[in-house]
Amino acid sequence: MTEQLDVGAAAPPASATGPSPRVEFVIRQLLAPVAIFAANRLVQFVLLALLARPGQTVYSRLSIWDADFFLRIARDGYDHALQYDGSGHLIGNTLAFFPGYPLCVRFVALFGVPYPAAGVVVSLLAGAAGTVLIHLLGRQLRGARFGYVLAVLFCAQPMSVVFSMAYSEALFCALVLAMLLCLRRQQWLLAGGFAVAAGLTRSTGLAAAVALACYAGYRLWADRRLAGAPRVRPVVAALAGLAAVPGFWLWVGHRLGRTDGWFVEQSQGWGTGVDWGAASLRFVADTFRNADGFIQLATAFLLVFTGVLVLWALLDRTDGNWWPMALYGLLAYGTVAGASGYFNSRPRLLVPVLSALLPVGAALLHARTRVLVPCLVAISLVGCWFGAYMITVWPYTI
Numbered sequence: 298m299t300e301q302l303d304v305g306a307a308a309p310p311a312s313a314t315g316p317s318p319r320v321e322f323v324i325r326q327l328l329a330p331v332a333i334f335a336a337n338r339l340v341q342f343v344l345l346a347l348l349a350r351p352g353q354t355v356y357s358r359l360s361i362w363d364a365d366f367f368l369r370i371a372r373d374g375y376d377h378a379l380q381y382d383g384s385g386h387l388i389g390n391t392l393a394f395f396p397g398y399p400l401c402v403r404f405v406a407l408f409g410v411p412y413p414a415a416g417v418v419v420s421l422l423a424g425a426a427g428t429v430l431i432h433l434l435g436r437q438l439r440g441a442r443f444g445y446v447l448a449v450l451f452c453a454q455p456m457s458v459v460f461s462m463a464y465s466e467a468l469f470c471a472l473v474l475a476m477l478l479c480l481r482r483q484q485w486l487l488a489g490g491f492a493v494a495a496g497l498t499r500s501t502g503l504a505a506a507v508a509l510a511c512y513a514g515y516r517l518w519a520d521r522r523l524a525g526a527p528r529v530r531p532v533v534a535a536l537a538g539l540a541a542v543p544g545f546w547l548w549v550g551h552r553l554g555r556t557d558g559w560f561v562e563q564s565q566g567w568g569t570g571v572d573w574g575a576a577s578l579r580f581v582a583d584t585f586r587n588a589d590g591f592i593q594l595a596t597a598f599l600l601v602f603t604g605v606l607v608l609w610a611l612l613d614r615t616d617g618n619w620w621p622m623a624l625y626g627l628l629a630y631g632t633v634a635g636a637s638g639y640f641n642s643r644p645r646l647l648v649p650v651l652s653a654l655l656p657v658g659a660a661l662l663h664a665r666t667r668v669l670v671p672c673l674v675a676i677s678l679v680g681c682w683f684g685a686y687m688i689t690v691w692p693y694t695i
Contacts, residue, residue, distance in 0.1 A: 325441070326429070326432065326433060326436070326444075327429055329432075329445070330425075330428045330429045330431075330432040330444075330445075330448045331425050331428065331429060333428060333445070333448045333449055333452060334424055334425045334428040334448075334452050334460075335425070337449075337452035337453060337457070337677055337681065338421065338424075338452075338460070338461055340677065340678070340681045341457075341458060341461060341681045341684060341685060342355055342461070344681050344682055344685035345358060345458075345685045345688070345689060347685075348685050348686060348689040348690055349689050350689060350690070353689060356413075356414075356417075358688045358689060359413070359416075359417050359461055359462045359463060359688075360413040360416055360417065360462065360463040361462075361688065362694045362695060363394075363464060363694070364413075364416060364462060364463035364464055366389075366390075366391050366393075366394050367394060367398055367399050367402065367416060367463055367464070367465065368399075368402065368412045368413060368416055368463060369391055370391050370394060370396065370399035371399040371400070371402040371403040371406065371412055371415070371416070372403075372406075372412050375391050375392055375396075375552070376390040376391045376392055377552065378553065379392075379553060379558075379561070379562065379566070380566075386565075387561070387562075387565040387566045388566055389562070389566040389567040390562065390566060392549050392552065392553070392558070392559065392562050393559070393562050393563055393566065393567055394465075395465070395496075395497055395498050395499055395500065395502075395545055396497055396545070397465070397468060397469075397472075397494060397495075397497040397498030397499075398419065398464075398465035398468050398469075398498055401419045401423075401468060402415045402416045402419050402463070403415075405418050405419055413463060416462075416463025417461060417462065417463055419463075419467075419468060420459070420460055420461060420462055420463065420464065420466075420467040420468065421460070421461060421467075423460075423467040423468040423470070423471040424452075424457075424460030424461070424467040424470075424471070426471040426475075427451065427460075427467060427470045427471035427474055428448050428451055428452055429448075430471060430474035430475055430478055431444075431447045431448055431451045431474050431651070431654075432444040432445065432447060432448040433478055434447070434474060434477055434478050434481065434622075435447035435448070435658065437478075437481055438617045438618070438619055438655075439616075439617035439658075439659070439662065442662060443617070443658055443659070443662050446658045446661050446662060446669070446673070447654055447655075447658045449673045449676070449677060450654045450657055450658055450673075450676065451470075451651075451654060452677065452680075453673070453676045453677040453679075453680035453681070454647075454648055454654075454680055455595075455599060455644050455679075455680050455683040455684065456644040456645040456647070456648050456683070456684050456687065456695070457648065457680055457681075457684055458681075458684025458685060458687065458688060459645055459648060459684075459695075462688070464645070465498055465499055466499075466645065466648045466649060468498055469495055469498045469499045469501065469502070469649055470648065470649050470651065472491050472494045472495040472498060472502075472505075473491075473495050473502075473505045473625065473649065473651065474651065475487075475491040476488050476491035476492050476495060476505055476509065476538075477621065477622050477625070477651075479491060480509060480512055480621055481619070483516065483527070485513070485527060485530035485531050485533070485534040486530055486533065486534060488509060488534050488538075489509070489530075489533060489534025489535070489537040489538050490537070492505055492506045492509050492534065492537065492538030492541065493537050493538055493540075493541045494541075495538075495541070496538060496540075496541025496542040496544075496545070497541050497542075497544075497545060499649070500542055500632070501629050501632050501649055502538075502541055502542050503539075503541075503542040503543075503628075503632075504625055504628035504629040504631070504632060505538065505625055505629075506535070506538035506539045506541065506542070507539070507624075507625075507628055508621050508622075508624045508625035508628065509534060509535055509538045509621075510535035510538065510539055511621070511624060512621040512624075513531035513532065513534060513535040514531075514535075516531055517531055517532075545559070546559045546560075549562070567638065568637075568638050568639070569636055569637060569638030569639070570636065570637055570638070571635055571636055571637075572635070572636065572637045573635050574634050574635045575637075576636075576637035576638075576640075577600060577634045577635070577636075577640075580597065580600075580640050581597045581600060581601060584596075584597035585597060592641070592687075592691055593640075595644070595683070596640055596641065596643050596644055599643065599644050599647060600633075600634060600643055600647070603630060603647050603650055603653045604630060604634060606652075606653035606654075606655075606656050606657065607623075607626045607627050607630045607650060607652055607653050608627070609656040610622075610623040610626055610652040610653065610655045610656055611623040611624065611626070611627050611652070613655070613656065613659075615659070617659070618655065618659075622651065622652050622655070623652045623655070625651070625652065626650050626651055626652020626653060626655075627652070629649055629650045629651075629652075630647070630650045630653075632646075633646045633647055633650065639694065641691075641693050641694060641695060642694065642695055644683075644687070644695070645695050661673070
């Protein structure tokens with residue numbers, strides 16, 4: 298049975314033997330997921346400290362690589378033109394990055410927080426919010442136990458280390474989960490607002506907007522004979538969400554004086570583009586035949602395994618599965634597998650593919666507690682170690 302949650306409803310009087318429903322909600326549905334996130338981050342920081350190379354600090358490793366571009370946008374704004382190196386080749390600049398996360402960092406920095414620390418603070422707060430939101434969504438899909446399992450899996454992903462870094466994944470995941478939760482409750486305008494925010498945070502926001510639009514169309518058709526069913530709000534939400542990512546693309550094009558400016562920056566400046574999966578297939582095939590490095594093998598395995606989980610979630614017809622989330626996951630996975638470029642970044646780019654968590658959570662759901670808890674602890678330790686390894690020992694960009 299789907300659990301309906303109305304936080305604003307008046308709570309009945311507290312019983313003499315237990316807390317009021319409102320207090321119980323705060324403890325079990327807000328504080329407990331935050332505690333899961335905090336415990337995971339603590340383990341992550343300990344492993345980062347243990348794996349740090351000479352000259353590295355935990356703090357310094359949380360604002361490296363792409364974080365520098367996000368922090369530059371937050372501090373100085375966007376570049377005004379394409380940039381070239383001494384030999385005339387186009388190089389990557391800040392115009393490839395969406396503004397949502399840097400705006401949040403800039404807001405925190407207004408309170409005197411240094412920009413690198415502000416970037417970490419935004420990600421930690423967003424990661425905690427995302428853990429709460431996926432827990433609430435899981436409760437509505439399959440009950441409280443499923444919500445807790447999803448919360449742990451969300452925090453324990455192989456590259457969940459970015460939830461502590463000056464990167465945009467944590468904020469994006471929180472916004473998408475908020476959109477999905479609002480969709481689940483058919484709070485259309487809120488869902489549309491979160492879809493717009495997600496679309497201004499990462500280009501993968503277009504996947505969230507398409508999922509919203511498909512669900513809006515489905516509800517309009519399914520409720521076409523239902524008196525009082527919303528007609529305008531689903532359309533407004535869908536159109537607003539779909540406009541966000543193209544809107545930023547057009548803004549970049551206007552700034553550069555060419556409509557395809559963002560795509561030129563991505564393809565020539567950053568070496569990434571859409572090839573419909575050809576590069577991914579070559580990478581996986583070559584890796585499984587010839588690779589002798591752990592990270593390359595792990596990346597290929599994660600790319601394939603995540604694809605299997607995404608398809609599993611989409612095809613699952615058991616009670617508690619929800620196709621809008623599965624559709625979003627499929628589209629988000631497509632933006633990763635369907636692009637060429639840096640394959641070292643694939644584990645990080647797979648973090649927002651949230652539907653991949655659903656089959657794993659469902660498989661663990663009915664395990665006995667004495668089996669479930671060690672499994673979740675082991676998954677968390679492996680995920681924390683992998684992320685720590687990737688930003689300390691692994692010498693290349695993530």
